Amino acid sequence: MPFSARLFCRPPRAARSRRSLSTRISAGVTALGLAAVTAPALVLLAPAPQAAALPNGLAATPPMGWNDWNSFGCNVTEQKVKSVADFMVTSGLAAAGYSYVDIDDCWMSGSRDSGGHLVPDPAKFPDGISGTAAYVHSKGLKLGIYESAGTKTCAGYPGSLGHEQADANSFASWGVDLLKYDNCNGDGTSPQQRDTTMRDALARTGRSILYSLCEWGQDNVWTWGAGVGNMWRTTGDINDSFGSMLSIFHANVQLAAYAGPGGWNDPDMLEVGNGGMSFTEDRSEFSLWAEMAAPLIAGNDLPGSSAATLSLLGNRDVIAVDQDSLGKQGTQISSAGGLDVLTKPLANGDRAVVLFNENAGAATISTTAAAVGLPASSGYTLNNLWSHVKTTSSGAISATVPGHGSVMYRVSTGSSTTTGTTHPLVGASSNRCLDAFNNQTAPGTKIEIWDCNGGANQQVTSTASGELRLYGGTQCLDATGGGTSTGTAVELWTCNGGANQQWRLNADGSVTGVQSGLCLDVTGGDQASGNVNGTALELWTCNGGANQQWRLG
Template identity: 85%
Template sequence: MPISVRRLVRTSRPPRTRARSRLLAAATALGLAAVTAPALVLLAPAQQAEALPNGLATTPPMGWNDWNSFGCNVTEQKVKSVADYIVSSGLAAAGYAYVDIDDCWMAGSRDSGGHLVPDPAKFPDGISGTAAYVHGKGLKLGIYESAGTKTCAGYPGSLGHEQTDADSFASWGVDLLKYDNCNGDGSSPQSRDTTMRDALARTGRSILFSLCEWGQDSVWTWGAGVGNMWRTTGDINDSFGSLLSNFHTNVQLAKYAGPGGWNDPDMLEVGNGGMSFTEDRSEFGLWAEMAAPLIAGNDLPNSSPATLSLLGNRDVIAVDQDPLGKQGTQVSASGGLDVLTKPLTGGAAAVVLFNENSGPATISTTAAAAGLPAASSYTLDNLWSHVKTTTGGAISATVPGHGSVMYRVSAGSTTSTGTTHPLVGASSNRCLDAYDNQTAPGTAIEIWDCNGGANQQVTLTAAGELRLYGGTQCLDATGGATSAGTPVELWTCNGGANQQWRANPDGTITGAQSGLCLDVTGGNTAAGNVNGTKLELWSCNGGANQQWRLG
């Protein structure tokens, strides 16, 4: 039977102690009894700084950072394997460019000349050798340091060594510097970051500058003049509560982001196992809507197809990377039911309906409220299911708890009804398939590698049918049964209620007669998503094995 969504604990994952150490270090350095919450600082508005004129980050940076998966256990081999995977999985082609090494990459002391030394056990080819490998894959390498005497993990910091370290980074072929804020000297983060900014500029190498000030010192008001991205929050962790906290802070800061400089609510936790598929999807969509850097933080080479269906969704990535460079803003946020809108190039808008609550809720807005120009009709292009519908102006959906629905809304009338597509499962990245190309009534419906065959081409009809083979055979709940576990089969189209389906905004497909979800038997396990796994009806539970998209 299907396996419901479960929260998994990654026993090999390093403990998240870094956020606390950063905050305590900052409080000590600044002489504060407590760290001021970023949201409260907004009571003192300030002018937006000019973007850093280094020509980098014209759209939000995309890539991967090792910390959330490996912590201090980072090695050269792990970094190289991630670079390999970014290319082989198609993520590089989707826009992921940076492979970032976080803390703990260096030896515990500088050499006799005052230079940083890569840990020879972890990086036998040094950072320069690792960078050369990453560059050979067509990618870019990022490195980590702190604007203090030590990094957050206790390794040598860059305070007082800015030019020496910047020169080292440039000579090694580094393309991005993530600059933390641990163990400072009491001076302002802005002054210490500016010193490193100038040192990087003097090297003559283009190095994207990522500020990690944890949302302190109103960094968003001056970050654009110093760096290309700046942390607006404390460290994220792999929980919905942390996602929500960072979202609430970052969404208020839209006016400070733009080409060359971006608000950063921290790297993604998508695929790390602490959140459900629904929550992971919300995080990825919200970060894209907020024009945030999309920096994956999971163990990429061991990503599930479900995780890749999120990280690799090019329609959502296109929202994040839209060249207009606008961060999405809140239209409404009543009772934990949020509406966000983001203007896109060409006059369209990306609209997110986000449900912070634990139970399902209907969230509604209008095209006018979302900032769309007046039109007689609008196309709602669901960026997760790829199903297109038409509206006269109302934008509404039933959104699952902790879930989101994301539309690209544009003037005009387009619908997926009557069109033919493969139907791809999120948990397997395989297509709905009539067994062995058979057409006889009773043929089993399964998942199989997508191959363009007629037995994988599904036509959506106005009657709610899912027809195969050019429209002669329908997807059918066997025997008209309505109980969980009912097999789904091929049958001659007859207009029966057991052949009517609803493609829902959350990406599920439910039987009109049963109300149950079209489900890949066996849930989200690897064994449940191999070629030949049968489809059935099952209680809707938000699992990736119940999520579908038009191919």
């Protein structure tokens, strides 16, 4: 893996001076060692109680929001930031909990003014940071800003070393709500010392500013971070690949003892929706980050998000696990052969359980209610947080998990099931409902996707025999002519008990025909143009695509 991609808090997308890069290499050797050995090195760390949380009253649950760097790098502008704020509101992400709109490096001019103050780049931010903050605040959101605890930022702009109080005062006067504090171009002193200086400067401003430490996991930051900041990076930078995400997961999952209300382990921004990982891999990252009580900071171009990406970022059941008031980071209880089981206690006594398959091929992953920490009971409910399908169990927790995929359950005592209940069936690639064309009931009616509207032609009842019935149970979802080849159309037909009318609602969110073994597929839905109203459903080889993923509405 390239050196620069794993060592620093800044992906190598913006030009840097020779001085900046060499300084970071010198300062970051410890972080490189951590990234290179990840799990084996961290196994040796003895768990310790979390340090006393920073007394600023912030981050009772992991912060949620967006950061511009992965999408825009040094091309950030006021207009782009405002557009993201608008989209967070109109898309429903703000209502789901996303609140911080964070400006990363390159927002400032190349030098301070005559009074030693930072100057926002007037071309990029014509209304200044204060004007941008006012706009973001008008949307009910909060603004974050970036600086570095050195002479220069990672991209070569003025750093805060020696100017901590002046810069903190500027941030407060501009209305900033979060500071992301990087570790480039330091003076040889420890990150803890320099981070603490800024902590005290922020406190003296009298404004509540969430403090995000970005020192790449140096100096065992998790052991002292809670007394200095509200969140702290535990590794080098993530990049948009499954291998990078997996490496960071391995490191961060072992640090559960150090996180809690007011201070959180930060495995870096989400890469969900950036295109380097599959839909299945993106869903694994979001599941794992939520299970680890990580800050959920989106890093994609939010206004350009597909419906599939928004189905991940906006899943409120998974967000609720991340934001649970108990404030516990999930722990890994088994990992044999790359088949991982994580458990996270929740405030109401439930457990969030993630079954994660690190391998390329599908595998069955199993555990028990007792192993994940639930009390003895005559029955348990497994609520699949991605498909919203509920099943009952006497204690076994098991699923076939696709390669690089995950299954996430909220497990509770007592028995409940969605079999026999009626719900719309919503496609992840379109956010549209399975629909019988034009409310028709005749055998042979086309099955399509359409905007969800609550109509009887969109209400699906699953039966114990595996049928998916519409219109109150009089008509069934049917593979046309009993076809078992790819491209077979799906239609409405009088229920007759045939194998071509039997379906499995799988733990990974796919729906397969019992007779064919093929997946219920939005035709052409793997393309951006293939998820419009009226698009037909068909059978197709299961491939993990978002157009083969469904959830109960």
